[in-house]
């Protein structure tokens with residue numbers, strides 16, 4: 361039986377792109393809130409015995425995660441044989457250990473919650489830092505799509521003489537891969553984070569971007585402080601305005617504007633979260649990862 365796709369409200373573009381790439385039908389979903397704010401979902405058609413893909417990226421996750429849980433449980437009761445969540449942005453990956461006494465590890469709790477409702481998960485570059493692999497916390501099969509090849513392709517077609525820069529040691533993994541694909545130099549900045557919005561970065565001594573175009577690449581742009589501080593620092597020490605490339609356009613508050621004000625000449629993101637800066641389409645990489653799980 362052919363798999364079908366259901367778009368969580370607000371994820372019609374993601375579901376539509378996947379449906380076209382995988383030649384899957386889209387199932388209609390009636391959704392609304394009861395007057396007290398609780399969810400109401402009604403699935404059209406017959407899902408018995410079918411593999412169903414839920415398309416729902418998980419930025420601003422607190423409400424959506426519960427909605428996905430209820431929708432997946434509904435599909436299960438309606439007889440779906442397999443339920444796969446495609447969440448190009450996977451939330452709750454950054455509280456991946458106890459940093460201060462009294463805290464918990466929300467990455468683990470969130471993984472347990474989703475694993476209880478789904479059969480498989482596909483995502484893009486989850487923030488794996490102190491957790492080595494999704495399988496360390498998710499009890500269901502997962503597939504991780506890497507955005508680096510798509511970012512490399514974008515750089516090759518849009519920037520001549522690039523110099524790739526990672527804002528912190530965590531970015532070294534994808535920045536080095538992108539620089540190798542693009543065949544250009546790269547460097548990783550030293551970052552000191554004192555709080556959510558209090559960050560200091562510096563270019564390692566002796567770095568000279570010369571006449572090249574600096575491109576800052578990070579996985580998540582949330583408050584934008586990391587990218588903004590890096591952009592300001594580059595302007596100060598190298599007199600070059602960088603292009604900022606992010607995988608996940610979280611953009612909390614006015615982060616996008618702050619980044620432009622800090623000196624970014626252009627801000628470009630992958631389409632894991634819908635935003636006006638989305639220029640890099642990951643569907644060609646996402647679709648085969650989903651197909652492998654169906």
Ligand code: R5P
Nearest residue numbers: 530580581582583584585586
């Ligand atoms: C950090 O570990 C990540 O790779 C990003 O650098 C970070 O999440 C960016 O956050 P913000 O935009 O809030 O500085």
